[in-house]
Amino acid sequence: MLFNEVYSRYFKTVSLIIEKAQQGLLDDKSLFELVQKEAFSESVLELLPAIKSQDWLILDEALKTPLRHRPQMPLTLLEKRWLKSICNDPRVALFDLDTTDLKDVEPLFSLEDLYYYDRYEDGDDYQDATYQKHFRLLLAAIQEKRLVHISHCTRHRRVNTGVHGAALLEYSGKDDKFRLKTSRNIFINVARIIDCELLGPNPEAFTVHKESTKTVEFTLVDKRKALQRVMLHFSDLRKQTKRLGEDRYQCKLWYSPLDEIEIVIRILSFGPMIQVIGPQHFIALIQERLRKQRECLKESCEM
Amino acid sequence: MAYSELIKSFKAIRMYMRQFFVYGFKSREELADKSLRSYDNEKRRVESWLGDYMRFRQQRGGKSVFLSLDSRALCYNPFYHAYKAASFTKNDISLYFLLMDLLQDKRSYTLPQLLTRLDSDYLAFFLDPQPFNEATLRGKLKEYTELGILKSIKEGKSYRYQLFEDHLDLSSWKTAIAYFSEAAPLGVVGSYLLERYKKKEKQVFSFKHRYLLFALDEIILYELLTAIRDQVTVQLSILRADNRPYKNVVVPLMIYTSTQSGRQYLAGRNEHALHASFFRLDNIVEVKRLGKSRHYQKYSEEFAQQRTRIWGVSMGQGSLEKLSMELKVKPYESYIVERLEREKRCGTLEQLTKSNWLFTCEVYDTMELVPWLRTFIGRIVSLKCDNPQVLERFYADLKAMQEMYEVEADAVQ
Numbered sequence: 001m002l003f004n005e006v007y008s009r010y011f012k013t014v015s016l017i018i019e020k021a022q023q024g025l026l027d028d029k030s031l032f033e034l035v036q037k038e039a040f041s042e043s044v045l046e047l048l049p050a051i052k053s054q055d056w057l058i059l060d061e062a063l064k065t066p067l068r069h070r071p072q073m074p075l076t077l078l079e080k081r082w083l084k085s086i087c088n089d090p091r092v093a094l095f096d097l098d099t100t101d102l103k104d105v106e107p108l109f110s111l112e113d114l115y116y117y118d119r120y121e122d123g124d125d126y127q128d129a130t131y132q133k134h135f136r137l138l139l140a141a142i143q144e145k146r147l148v149h150i151s152h153c154t155r156h157r158r159v160n161t162g163v164h165g166a167a168l169l170e171y172s173g174k175d176d177k178f179r180l181k182t183s184r185n186i187f188i189n190v191a192r193i194i195d196c197e198l199l200g201p202n203p204e205a206f207t208v209h210k211e212s213t214k215t216v217e218f219t220l221v222d223k224r225k226a227l228q229r230v231m232l233h234f235s236d237l238r239k240q241t242k243r244l245g246e247d248r249y250q251c252k253l254w255y256s257p258l259d260e261i262e263i264v265i266r267i268l269s270f271g272p273m274i275q276v277i278g279p280q281h282f283i284a285l286i287q288e289r290l291r292k293q294r295e296c297l298k299e300s301c302e303m
Numbered sequence: 304m305a306y307s308e309l310i311k312s313f314k315a316i317r318m319y320m321r322q323f324f325v326y327g328f329k330s331r332e333e334l335a336d337k338s339l340r341s342y343d344n345e346k347r348r349v350e351s352w353l354g355d356y357m358r359f360r361q362q363r364g365g366k367s368v369f370l371s372l373d374s375r376a377l378c379y380n381p382f383y384h385a386y387k388a389a390s391f392t393k394n395d396i397s398l399y400f401l402l403m404d405l406l407q408d409k410r411s412y413t414l415p416q417l418l419t420r421l422d423s424d425y426l427a428f429f430l431d432p433q434p435f436n437e438a439t440l441r442g443k444l445k446e447y448t449e450l451g452i453l454k455s456i457k458e459g460k461s462y463r464y465q466l467f468e469d470h471l472d473l474s475s476w477k478t479a480i481a482y483f484s485e486a487a488p489l490g491v492v493g494s495y496l497l498e499r500y501k502k503k504e505k506q507v508f509s510f511k512h513r514y515l516l517f518a519l520d521e522i523i524l525y526e527l528l529t530a531i532r533d534q535v536t537v538q539l540s541i542l543r544a545d546n547r548p549y550k551n552v553v554v555p556l557m558i559y560t561s562t563q564s565g566r567q568y569l570a571g572r573n574e575h576a577l578h579a580s581f582f583r584l585d586n587i588v589e590v591k592r593l594g595k596s597r598h599y600q601k602y603s604e605e606f607a608q609q610r611t612r613i614w615g616v617s618m619g620q621g622s623l624e625k626l627s628m629e630l631k632v633k634p635y636e637s638y639i640v641e642r643l644e645r646e647k648r649c650g651t652l653e654q655l656t657k658s659n660w661l662f663t664c665e666v667y668d669t670m671e672l673v674p675w676l677r678t679f680i681g682r683i684v685s686l687k688c689d690n691p692q693v694l695e696r697f698y699a700d701l702k703a704m705q706e707m708y709e710v711e712a713d714a715v716q
Contacts, residue, residue, distance in 0.1 A: 002489070011391075012387075041352075042347075050393070057401065066424065067425075071404070073403070073499065075451075078492055079495060079496055082489060083480075086479070086487050092479065102471065109528040110532065118564070121645045139507060169509075170509045171508060231325045231326055232516075232565035233563070236513055237373065238372065240371065268678050269675065271677050272707055275707050287708045290701075290710040291710050294705070296631055
């Protein structure tokens with residue numbers, strides 16, 4: 001049972017309400033605030049009256065509870081089985097986990113029953129001890145807000161060394177790779193790190209900078225299920241679509257400037273189903289590829 | 304019935320959230336599946352759960368609602384909120400908390416003992432409460448035993464119930480769960496686990512190329528993965544493009560997930576078919592378990608052989624087709640060769656000259672390669688394929704693009 005009330009926000013909120021009542025800290029104001037903070041935006045309209053009317057046998061009219069123990073929400077078998085499944089995932093080696101209490105639990109699913117058919121083949125080696133060491137060190141740097149000294153091999157096979165504020169570890173399911181995002185929006189592939197060392201606290205200067213974004217706009221004609229394909233394909237990005245006519249649509253995508261070539265390639269994969277209408281420099285990138293293609297085919301014909 | 308932000312079934316809301324997120328331009332009238340009132344209720348629910356991401360736009364044909372989400376900027380999938388809105392009765396919630404409290408003494412109780420204790424220890428506290436009846440309590444005890452919260456011990460003809468004792472300490476798991484809830488199948492379960500921590504995890508991870516909408520198909524995915532594990536035949540109810548459902552009985556074999564197209568498929572074999580077929584998970588509305596399959600082993604072995612020659616999710620007509628593409632790559636453009644290496648799947652790569660590379664493959668449906676071939680526009684020296692339609696499609700599309708972008712078209716093919 002994946003969809004069950006025991007996992008609901010309401011149950012969680014009620015457990016916090018009971019706890020507060022047991023501590024003698026619950027009044028109308030704190031009850032309202034708790035529901036507003038923990039549940040959904042309209043929950044005060046349903047949850048509060050149900051509790052206060054004693055429809056749910058949790059609190060009396062004086063907001064006292066007959067429950068004696070701190071509310072427990074025991075783990076379900078589903079949750080334990082999911083944990084067991086991720087224990088079989090090679091990426092689990094990156095985390096320091098105590099899995100002994102799961103030894104008799106059946107996994108919820110087997111990784112052998114799932115296949116990521118278009119995932120790139122040069123994903124990170126999660127079994128590599130050096131990789132694991134670097135990953136854990138970067139994790140600590142992010143959690144403890146500390147600086148890291150990193151030597152890494154660049155795409156052009158040069159070694160770069162520097163001190164960075166570790167902001168996030170970014171995972172790509174397509175690349176099956178982790179990259180460190182620094183506070184200055186530099187990305188370093190974890191697998192390319194040669195050496196790294198944890199330094200002192202991250203000063204103010206290394207607080208995370210907001211990443212800039214670029215946009216591209218295109219029109220599409222809904223032929224060969226193009227609308228559905230395009231909308232699903234680009235649903236990992238922020239996008240906005242409007243209808244222009246019977247089967248014509250206009251879409252705007254937001255992307256990181258660092259990913260521009262990737263976006264060009266993704267748009268090219270749809271061929272004439274979509275037409276970029278701006279900005280001009282993006283159109284020029286597509287035109288350049290089309291011109292080069294014309295040259296390639298001309299040359300091969302002349303040979 | 305009065306409006307409630309909680310839901311009994313995930314079916315309708317799944318469709319609305321998909322529409323608001325994936326398309327986001329359809330009007331109220333277009334989307335109202337049964338009635339405008341249902342649309343208003345579902346929209347109000349989505350707004351209650353995901354209000355921060357909901358946007359409105361006035362356009363020709365009426366106001367449209369859309370969910371504006373940048374998956375890279377989010378550490379948690381907001382669609383998981385919908386799974387935390389399951390409805391319940393007043394008995395469900397009262398019994399859950401009262402039983403969990405009563406059973407914390409680690410003793411075991413029979414059903415009549417529980418009824419007596421609930422009455423004396425808890426109901427007496429409230430003004431004029433309605434006592435729980437035996438059937439309701441029995442139903443909840445059965446459900447909690449199935450959920451693994453309670454343990455039932457048979458004693459003669461009756462059962463005793465006690466809390467399932469658990470020693471699993473989740474304190475070391477928080478960071479791993481935060482990651483896997485976003486990067487592993489059935490991540491919603493990880494999201495349930497994260498709710499158990501008092502303090503929220505500091506954002507440590509972000510995710511690129513992540514398809515948030517897969518979260519909407521997790522009930523279907525769970526049912527299919529369970530069916531694969533149990534080797535049972537299932538009856539799928541699948542929505543056609545015109546929204547009319549049809550049924551197909553298959554033996555589920557494997558889940559195929561795309562990391563690039565926002566689609567997930569079930570590979571399954573119908574008894575009357577010669578090979579496996581692929582069914583999109585977002586089109587499956589219901590999975591009905593039938594009996595244990597007698598053919599699972601045979602189908603599974605055949606599929607294991609065949610899948611080495613499937614480029615994506617199609618077996619075409621069931622016969623193999625060859626395709627080759629020669630590319631121009633300058634010696635300093637090693638990143639293109641690296642790209643080919645990591646994206647070639649079952650194909651092979653060969654260096655012909657200092658600057659010419661040959662990609663070849665033999666797969667069931669070469670038409671599936673066309674979008675990928677287009678990503679090499681600017682480098683393709685020659686393209687050969689057993690299936691002439693592939694070449695026709697590629698060159699016709701190329702010509703159309705050249706005209707579209709006002710690049711002088713080529714007569715070459």
